[in-house]
């Protein structure tokens with residue numbers, strides 16, 4: 001039933017009244033829910049005063065809109081039969097764009113640009129406390145350090161003034177700001193703003209679970225940052241969007257801070273700023289060829305005459321296999337996006353940003369079942385004029401989500417130059433190896449203790465490590481290497497070992513004596 005298990009009581013009460021039929025009944029119930037929600041939100045606002053009340057009031061406007069659309073959704077937002085292949089020129093190969101070369105006025109292009117990083121996430125999935133962006137990824141540099149170095153490098157090379165904007169969440173704002181002090185003397189201007197803070201709602205009653213806005217104790221569990229689609233509203237509400245437009249900025253380049261491949265690409269930037277008036281491109285999504293590892297990624301389709309992002313959550317069950325196939329949907333969204341600031345402002349003011357609502361169910365520590373309503377930033381592509389996909393090389397998609405990803409970027413497969421990682425020319429194949437580290441490597445701290453130094457991986461194709469395994473200094477891995485210590489066993493790979501196409505299992509101990 002549409003509104004979960006909710007309102008069984010309502011249903012009994014209203015059944016008699018709702019002779020006019022199901023539609024009318026549903027509409028009554030929807031209005032009832034919405035007005036209860038509004039009452040609860042007012043009560044929440046009354047638990048605070050001053051600036052916090054002002055911020056929450058703006059956040060709640062966005063939440064009301066999202067909740068309204070959540071209640072109205074009647075079935076899947078996509079009709080499968082209406083999906084069309086995007087027209088030939090709506091997803092352009094990167095080479096075609098880069099082939100046009102760069103103009104003399106690169107600095108002019110750069111001066112219109114703002115780099116925005118999504119910095120709302122915590123390092124929890126990698127066993128770290130605090131913001132994910134503060135995890136060290138390479139030579140003691142954090143994600144944030146690398147980002148700052150990249151922008152500083154642009155500023156120095158082209159004598160420009162590209163600001164960095166971080167979208168923080170209430171989870172990351174305080175820790176991030178402390179760290180930002182260390183960049184005070186760097187040649188890059190850093191701005192931050194907060195994502196919205198929305199109330200989690202009870203799965204049955206669909207009402208907020210917290211009774212106040214406090215982030216202490218139990219109440220904190222009742223709040224969440226509503227996904228990266230929130231950037232449009234919170235950027236606008238922060239006043240920063242307006243401020244940057246007033247400074248002559250025209251576009252943002254937005255990406256996840258954990259995507260180390262998301263550097264400012266001058267060819268894409270030039271393409272964006274050089275479109276003739278009247279054909280101004282307001283939105284570019286960088287997509288890349290799908291491999292079997294990315295079958296769940298969102299893809300671009302043509303729908304009702306516009307480019308649209310299709311996410312797996314929107315796909316009817318019967319078509320999921322089709323969606324995952326590499327032959328029918330060949331590309332996926334890297335979440336590297338280039339967006340016109342003026343267009344965001346316009347759409348925000350017209351309230352025309354109707355992003356699909358993502359319903360994310362959660363269970364709180366106390367066992368309460370809640371849902372949080374979210375949106376995805378790329379879903380906005382359908383709202384912008386002359387939107388374009390650019391099929392970029394895989395190297396622009398280098399997300400670090402797990403310690404397996406971390407092992408790759410820490411290794412000699414990549415070299416680091418002015419904050420950017422590039423694949424070593426000494427690797428003969430341009431593909432990255434497949435690395436699968438087991439659960440004893442999940443937490444960064446533990447992973448680090450298990451590698452005395454990062455192995456040489458230049459000639460590696462595939463690595464699986466599982467169980468209680470350690471690797472000594474200066475180990476070299478080639479071809480396919482599988483190291484498995486079963487329960488109760490332990491394997492220490494001796495320093496200086498070279499493993500090529502080897503399976504290591506059983507017990508192999510090296511002990512001090």
Ligand SMILES: *[C@@H]1O[C@H](CO)[C@@H](O)[C@H](O)[C@H]1NC(C)=O
Pocket residue numbers: 055169170171173174194
């Ligand atoms: C951002 O969120 C943090 C944490 O909730 C808060 O301390 C800070 O005041 C917020 N900043 C703004 C500008 O509202």
Ligand SMILES: *[C@@H]1O[C@H](CO)[C@@H](O)[C@H](O)[C@H]1NC(C)=O
Pocket residue numbers: 209210211212214217218219
């Ligand atoms: C906020 O609500 C929580 C329960 O959700 C309660 O434990 C706490 O005392 C409340 N705090 C304030 C300041 O009212």
Ligand SMILES: *[C@@H]1O[C@H](CO)[C@@H](O)[C@H](O)[C@H]1NC(C)=O
Pocket residue numbers: 474475476496497498
């Ligand atoms: C590392 O191991 C390789 C063989 O795999 C060896 O040739 C090299 O000398 C060793 N380097 C050090 C510093 O131990």
Ligand SMILES: CC(=O)N[C@H]1CO[C@H](CO)[C@@H](O)[C@@H]1O
Pocket residue numbers: 155156159160161162186187188189
């Ligand atoms: C924001 C910022 O620090 N901009 C600097 C970039 O570099 C030029 C000189 O290369 C400085 O003049 C800017 O202040």
